[in-house]
Amino acid sequence: MIVVVGSIAFDTIETPFGRRENILGGSAIYFSLAASILERVGIIGVVGEDFTDEYLNYLKSKNIDIEGIKRVKGKTFHWDGYYEYDMNQAHTVKTELNVFANFHPEIPANYKNSEYLFLANIDPELQIEVLNKFIRPKLVVADTMNYWIEKKMDKVLEVIRRTDVMLLNDGEARELFKTPNILKAAKSVLNLGAKVVIIKKGEHGAIMFTRETIGSDEPFIAPAFPLEEVIDPTGAGDSFAGGFLSFLSKSGQINETSLRKAVIYATVLASFTVMDFGPTQLDKVSYNEIKVRYNKLLSYTKFGKI
Amino acid sequence: MIVVVGSIAFDTIETPFGRRENILGGSAIYFSLAASILERVGIIGVVGEDFTDEYLNYLKSKNIDIEGIKRVKGKTFHWDGYYEYDMNQAHTVKTELNVFANFHPEIPANYKNSEYLFLANIDPELQIEVLNKFIRPKLVVADTMNYWIEKKMDKVLEVIRRTDVMLLNDGEARELFKTPNILKAAKSVLNLGAKVVIIKKGEHGAIMFTRETIGSDEPFIAPAFPLEEVIDPTGAGDSFAGGFLSFLSKSGQINETSLRKAVIYATVLASFTVMDFGPTQLDKVSYNEIKVRYNKLLSYTKFGKI
Numbered sequence: 315m316i317v318v319v320g321s322i323a324f325d326t327i328e329t330p331f332g333r334r335e336n337i338l339g340g341s342a343i344y345f346s347l348a349a350s351i352l353e354r355v356g357i358i359g360v361v362g363e364d365f366t367d368e369y370l371n372y373l374k375s376k377n378i379d380i381e382g383i384k385r386v387k388g389k390t391f392h393w394d395g396y397y398e399y400d401m402n403q404a405h406t407v408k409t410e411l412n413v414f415a416n417f418h419p420e421i422p423a424n425y426k427n428s429e430y431l432f433l434a435n436i437d438p439e440l441q442i443e444v445l446n447k448f449i450r451p452k453l454v455v456a457d458t459m460n461y462w463i464e465k466k467m468d469k470v471l472e473v474i475r476r477t478d479v480m481l482l483n484d485g486e487a488r489e490l491f492k493t494p495n496i497l498k499a500a501k502s503v504l505n506l507g508a509k510v511v512i513i514k515k516g517e518h519g520a521i522m523f524t525r526e527t528i529g530s531d532e533p534f535i536a537p538a539f540p541l542e543e544v545i546d547p548t549g550a551g552d553s554f555a556g557g558f559l560s561f562l563s564k565s566g567q568i569n570e571t572s573l574r575k576a577v578i579y580a581t582v583l584a585s586f587t588v589m590d591f592g593p594t595q596l597d598k599v600s601y602n603e604i605k606v607r608y609n610k611l612l613s614y615t616k617f618g619k620i
Numbered sequence: 621m622i623v624v625v626g627s628i629a630f631d632t633i634e635t636p637f638g639r640r641e642n643i644l645g646g647s648a649i650y651f652s653l654a655a656s657i658l659e660r661v662g663i664i665g666v667v668g669e670d671f672t673d674e675y676l677n678y679l680k681s682k683n684i685d686i687e688g689i690k691r692v693k694g695k696t697f698h699w700d701g702y703y704e705y706d707m708n709q710a711h712t713v714k715t716e717l718n719v720f721a722n723f724h725p726e727i728p729a730n731y732k733n734s735e736y737l738f739l740a741n742i743d744p745e746l747q748i749e750v751l752n753k754f755i756r757p758k759l760v761v762a763d764t765m766n767y768w769i770e771k772k773m774d775k776v777l778e779v780i781r782r783t784d785v786m787l788l789n790d791g792e793a794r795e796l797f798k799t800p801n802i803l804k805a806a807k808s809v810l811n812l813g814a815k816v817v818i819i820k821k822g823e824h825g826a827i828m829f830t831r832e833t834i835g836s837d838e839p840f841i842a843p844a845f846p847l848e849e850v851i852d853p854t855g856a857g858d859s860f861a862g863g864f865l866s867f868l869s870k871s872g873q874i875n876e877t878s879l880r881k882a883v884i885y886a887t888v889l890a891s892f893t894v895m896d897f898g899p900t901q902l903d904k905v906s907y908n909e910i911k912v913r914y915n916k917l918l919s920y921t922k923f924g925k926i
Contacts, residue, residue: 399800400800401800494705494706494707495848495849495850496823496846497846497847497848498848515824517802518821518824518825519824519825519841521846532916532919532920533846533920534920534921534923535825535843535844535846535917535920535921536923537841537843538841540802540803540827540839540841541803542801542803542804543801544801561926571924574922574923574924575923575924575926577923578923579926605926608926609925610838611841612923612925613838614838614839614840614841615840615841615921616880617840617842617880617881617883617884617918618877618880618881619915619918620867620881620885620911620914
């Protein structure tokens with residue numbers, strides 16, 4: 315089983331293509347729905363009384379273990395935001411932490427031996443708290459966000475030191491290491507201690523750097539899946555993480571070959587997420603549809619020797 | 621022989637890494653230096669009296685035919701500009717057209733049967749003028765820039781209708797077709813009549829779309845060559861064009877396979893150009909060094925089936 319700690323939310327989202335109010339969201343949700351296509355996922359998180367059995371049952375129906383979801387008095391975390399025409403940047407109208415304000419992760423006993431752990435972009439102090447409670451995961455993947463880089467830089471660096479794979483988007487990477495150059499930022503992540511860093515560049519794809527211990531010191535340049543229409547980018551990064559981790563867990567191997575495949579698999583998952591509001595597409599997408607896009611990316615990037 | 625019509629200039633360039641005054645530049649120069657590594661190139665352009673024999677002899681020494689370069693009374697075209705830290709955008713301090721103001725391309729008789737023609741980003745009316753004077757080129761490649769899209773949209777569209785391969789950077793493509801989506805913009809270019817369109821995205825690589833007549837209706841997603849330091853991006857686009865056209869001319873074939881290789885070869889040429897001010901690196905780079913980077917890109921982008 316893969317374990318994720320992250321937010322469970324009701325989101326209100328506006329993009330140039332429409333508006334949705336109080337739809338299911340949060341990093342742990344996008345991650346789990348993406349990952350559960352290949353593997354069972356356990357969520358560690360907190361919800362309020364408005365997160366009814368209907369939602370919990372929905373997650374259960376999706377190969378997701380809900381034992382780690384604590385339901386407490388109060389309202390579920392709520393994010394209200396919008397995207398403008400270019401959609402690369404989320405603008406927050408308001409964030410209501412609600413029950414998330416006093417969240418301290420409690421880990422069910424049977425989660426503690428999990429080999430694959432994802433620390434979504436929550437407070438880095440909580441990420442560290444979770445990490446300390448796990449026995450010996452085979453692979454820890456962590457994400458963060460600008461907010462934490464600005465507020466708790468030291469703790470973000472500690473997470474990077476202790477994680478195997480660090481996910482960052484390009485803006486975060488540049489901000490974290492005060493350089494416009496992605497390669498330099500990536501090297502800094504590896505020098506801190508992470509074995510792998512993946513810089514996500516939205517519609518421009520992603521670039522992965524690995525330490526030589528993984529068997530390669532080459533970058534892997536991954537395309538994005540080309541789409542004519544992006545309806546709602548919310549959750550793309552978490553879906554990417556879910557695809558990535560579930561692919562590695564399924565393959566059971568962590569080497570340059572499996573990591574590269576996992577990045578492409580992750581890219582495809584993210585490409586489905588952004589085609590509709592919230593996790594609508596993640597709910598529907600089949601492994602076969604994912605495979606079709608994976609194969610297209612193989613074909614779209616192929617070129618011969620000279 | 622490949623023929624290019626474009627600007628020949630003395631540039632004053634400032635980037636975060638330094639400043640150079642009155643160095644050799646212009647679209648035709650970058651193009652020719654890049655292309656002449658594989659093929660002989662003839663330049664159609666105009667210079668002033670300050671463009672001394674020393675410069676002309678330098679070009680001659682580089683496998684470049686100068687019969688089409690007209691030297692007239694006055695000063696050579698001068699561009700003065702700078703780049704800020706992120707270097708994606710050139711800022712113009714001043715443009716002195718000088719002898720370029722009254723430029724009307726005259727084509728040497730032995731250029732008119734050339735099979736490969738590049739229309740660099742000059743006034744689209746001049747591009748059309750040149751096109752009308754050629755017998756029947758096998759391949760016409762054209763470039764443009766925001767300035768002409770804003771001033772002479774109709775003429776830019778006419779160039780697109782009459783060219784085989786249109787090069788645009790992503791900002792230009794979005795502006796030309798008033799869409800944030802690159803795929804939609806690319807389709808519009810193909811619908812106008814171009815057989816191939818290549819959208820250049822700077823550090824994010826390039827994406828090529830071809831009409832089915834070429835044998836494929838798939839996009840080709842090309843990486844950029846990852847660099848830790850970009851010193852001066854001036855001329856990257858023209859070097860790309862020079863690499864692209866010279867590769868196709870050398871191979872003699874225009875199909876999906878050769879086009880994809882040409883895009884990667886072009887990408888590598890551009891990656892050398894930006895490593896130093898002006899055409900310093902283009903002057904030095906060898907075919908073997910180009911091949912090394914080409915092979916690295918093969919390796920950096922490879923991933924397996926699932």
